[in-house]
Amino acid sequence: MRLKDVEVKNYRLLKNILGDNNVHIDMNTTLIVGKNNSGKTSFTHVFERFLKDRKFEWEDFSSECHNNFRSVFQNYLLAKEDEKKKEDFFQTCVDDLPSIELILTMMSFAFDLMYLKGWQVPSYIKEGLLWLAK
Numbered sequence: 430m431r432l433k434d435v436e437v438k439n440y441r442l443l444k445n446i447l448g449d450n451n452v453h454i455d456m457n458t459t460l461i462v463g464k465n466n467s468g469k470t471s472f473t474h475v476f477e478r479f480l481k482d483r484k485f486e487w488e489d490f491s492s493e494c495h496n497n498f499r500s501v502f503q504n505y506l507l508a509k510e511d512e513k514k515k516e517d518f519f520q521t522c523v524d525d526l527p528s529i530e531l532i533l534t535m536m537s538f539a540f541d542l543m544y545l546k547g548w549q550v551p552s553y554i555k556e557g558l559l560w561l562a563k
Contacts, residue, residue: 431456436532440475442468444491447532479531494527501525 436451437443446452452472453459461469478485490498501522508514 430535430537432533433536434534435472436530436534437472437475438530438532439491439494439527440478440529440531441471441489441491442466443471443475444493446472451534475529475531478529485529489529490527497525497527 432454434451434453435446436448437446439445446468452461461472463469478489487495504522504525505518508518
């Protein structure tokens, strides 16, 4: 299998690299080009964070996430005095907490072979899955 597309959400400068805005990884060469402070380094570091370190720090979240964390904390401060509000807060705050996401779309090796040899791709290949007919 090989990497086909990469999507990133809420990691440093990469707030919303999702859907049509994803990064397509070409079969031969992929270049990451951009101005200073546009997220090139963030794009390479997100793989290390997810695949090696698995430790995220405050600075790893996009700046918009910082505001969301502050808002959740302010809501906690308002709720902590009342036991019922505090209980409700903890049940609902999970949806308000930001997360960093890395979505990798893989393509099967068999599809790559068909592509390289110029074979026509069967219509039953859907969403990166290859079902070989017998």
